[in-house]
Amino acid sequence: MRDRAVILVSGGLDSATVLAMARNEGFALHALSVDYGQRHCSELDAATRVCKTAAVKAHKIVTIDLRSIGGSALTEDLDVPRTGVGNSIPITYVPARNTIMLSVAMAWAEVLGAADVFIGVNAVDYSGYPDCRPEFISAFQQLARVATKSAIEGRTLQLHTPLIHLSKAEIIRKGMKLGVNYEQTVSCYQADPKGRACGVCDSCRIRRAGFVQAGVPDPTRYWQGT
Amino acid sequence: MRDRAVILVSGGLDSATVLAMARNEGFALHALSVDYGQRHCSELDAATRVCKTAAVKAHKIVTIDLRSIGGSALTEDLDVPRTGVGNSIPITYVPARNTIMLSVAMAWAEVLGAADVFIGVNAVDYSGYPDCRPEFISAFQQLARVATKSAIEGRTLQLHTPLIHLSKAEIIRKGMKLGVNYEQTVSCYQADPKGRACGVCDSCRIRRAGFVQAGVPDPTRYWQGT
Helix, strand or coil, X not given: CCCEEEXXXXXXXXXXXXXXXXXXXXXXXXXXXXXXXXXXXXXXXXXXXXXXXXXXXXXXXXXXXXXXXXXXXXXXXXXXXXXXXXXXCCCCCCCCHHHHHHHHHHHHHHHHCCCEEECCCCCCCCXXXXXXXXXXXHHHHHHHHHHCHHHHCCCCCEEECCCCXXXXXXXXXXXXXXXXXXXHCXXXXXXXXXXXXXXXXXXXXXXXXXXXXXXXXCCCCECXXX | CCCEEEEECCCCHXXXXXXXXXXXXXXXXXXXXXXXXXXXXXXXXXXXXXXXXXXXXXXXXXXXXXXXXXXXXXXXXXXXXXCCCCCCCCCCCCCCHHHHHHHHHHHHHHHHCCCEEECCCCCCCCCCCHHXXXXXXXXXXXHHHHHCHHHHCCCCCEEECCCCCCCHHHHHHHHHHCCCCHHHCCCCCCCCCCCCECCCCHHHXXXXXXXXXXXXXXXXXXXXXX
């Protein structure tokens, strides 16, 4: 039997690439999406499409009500920035999101007897989120060594962050080689219910520039600003 | 204005004591309970009673569906142990529960601008859960130093675990001095809908022995086995 791995799949470009990489490494794919009250459900629809195409063994969507916590443009009714990525962390930052999602992934991995968790964090072409940095990942890796029954029994969880040092263009090139269909993915902070992107928010701008730099036609469906 | 603190309140004896200790230290109390699909809702009812008595500023109940993850007698339909605490970690262990709850507490603390989070973990009279140990708390403390926007901006979160090295009897004595009404709390793994305890599960046995050792009358309402 192939080793099981839990892969966090948001429905975006990065996590779709990570899913393909984990598949390429031969893992039995257990995809995990978190419904945290993001403003549009097209992200989760995209996650479902991506998981179906990748023929995952299981796709679990866990509900965590982060709307009741608030503090982000993605969980509250605030405008998302479209002015480009600056030096400060933008209001699309969701407090502790990756800590929460990795915690749930760790829980599921323990139940599955899986020793591997994949997450598509990226510290190059990103918005400066603290929980996308190598320091964060290595601190969570340390935590995983002591946090679970499995860890105590000697089965340490290994976090995989294969995109962390790649540019968006490099990620796209890697995914294209592995046959990822990026048309299925949604990166936009304010996609419409059909999953069409705005083309102007920071996430769209980073993604679009990535396709340009990769020299790959952008398959993203836009509802404006193309 | 008094400093805000987030206190994880489960409705059990330990967290009720921690809440009283945080109040005694002068914090503006922001209580957080997690509805993770525990088998009975009387725990959350107890949390609500305890928070009302402590006159908290806010009590938030966040829903996280850990039933869909499973792997524990507390989230699945399995019998809870009543044979006493042994060397192995019992099936009442919920995978990554404290990691998940601390993550959500960290998120809320960040939104509130709070620098303090209290959790009633205890490594003395407990069931051997990995995420109640000092090693775990210190690893989460390290994680908190790099995980959030607040941390990057220099406001590090401080975890408070005032019960971690106390026996159950010491916890009870401390709470009694601070006026905690333990009748309001529910520790039982299989309490009935009215919050009455079974008296025979491991959690009941540890609690009951604590009252005996503390020389304090046990106010717990039992539905059998008294």
